[in-house]
Amino acid sequence: MTFPRIFIAAALLITAGYLQFPILPEGVELLPKDFSALGLAIYLAFYATAFAPLIPLAMALLRGLTAFRLPRGPALLLAISAGVCGLIIALGGALISGTGAKMVLLHGITLTIAVCASIMLASTWPWEASEFHRQSWRNITLPMAVALWSLVSAGAVFLGTNRIAGDRPFCIALHTNQTEAIRSLAELRGLSFYTNMSGNKSTSEWDFRGLLIVDSVGGPEVYNWSPRYMHFYPVDNPERMITSAMKACVPRKDFWRTLSII
Structure with a gap:
């Protein structure tokens, strides 16, 4: 099995274990009524959390089914930005979660790792010669394990x-x-x-x-x-x-x- 196929299979596992249903809960509006900086930040955090499990699958399909690759610099910048935002959301959620703080951290941090790693795996760095790709593949195994546990837990x-x-x-x-x-x-x-x-x-x-x-x-x-x-x-x-x-x-x-x- 070639790397792109393995990447797609891993992304499907992550999506199956992490994606929440319904993606947009009942009563949540598509656009915020409050267009203040705080209101927009809350909505952006909500959408980032809701759709983040689909990002590894999108990156895997991009890598496996198309010739397009993310340029190295933008990919690295995007991965770092996603990592920072993901950690902020995970830590913020844990602070208000009481009993569920550890689970919120596990959920948020491993999902953030999956998103960042998948972005790097869809970049122009060649798989065979790039330490970035090899490290990203090692990183994505953790959220894969968590996703498998999530399904087994059901x-x-x-x-x-x-x-x-x-x-x-x-x-x-x-x-x-x-x-x-x-x-x-x-x-x-x-x-x-x-x-x-x-x-x-x-x-x-x-x-x-x-x-x-x-x-x-x-x-x-x-x-x-x-x-x-x-x-x-x-x-x-x-x-x-x-x-x-x-x-x-x-x-x-x-x-x-x-x-x-x-």
Whole structure:
């Protein structure tokens, strides 16, 4: 398999593991109403975060399917700019994420590495002779590994849920301000099924990553997902919490059938 084909395969893996669905969440307008410097900066950061997982694929297709190459100087400048912006967004997101800070950093920093490396791999530096290309390929293996973990994690959530719930009604919820079940299988991926909220008791918000609620004779059983160990752990006395975790979603017998793929 030639390098361009390997590059495209790696980019497809990164896109599958990182891209969030829907790309533009409900209620988000295409253009900001506030055209101040701060308002535009927030929207630019939002769009950069939303579409960044597609950049490695775009660079790989550019390299593999066309004769065009990014000039060396502009490619290096673009990669550095993307790296700086990505790190600022990742660190800023982590600062306001509370429990999810580590996951936000992992998500943001590895995605930034993928974007920067892919830009360099689509440049005019020859693959065989360029240390830039060889180093960029070594760098992109980290986000590839994270993307693979993200996809495998979805399978772990699925299997863990079935093992715990059996034939009982259940539902799965993300940690958001809204109490509703997830809507797609894509939300079970490791880079989607975690909290980026600052939940803690002082604000009466959740402090969970992802919740599984299972109906039982003695009342709902609540489980919290651990992205690190890819395992559900029972939540002790969930009814005593300021914001009840038991109201995150409504268990149902056919829960899996209610989910779309993305």
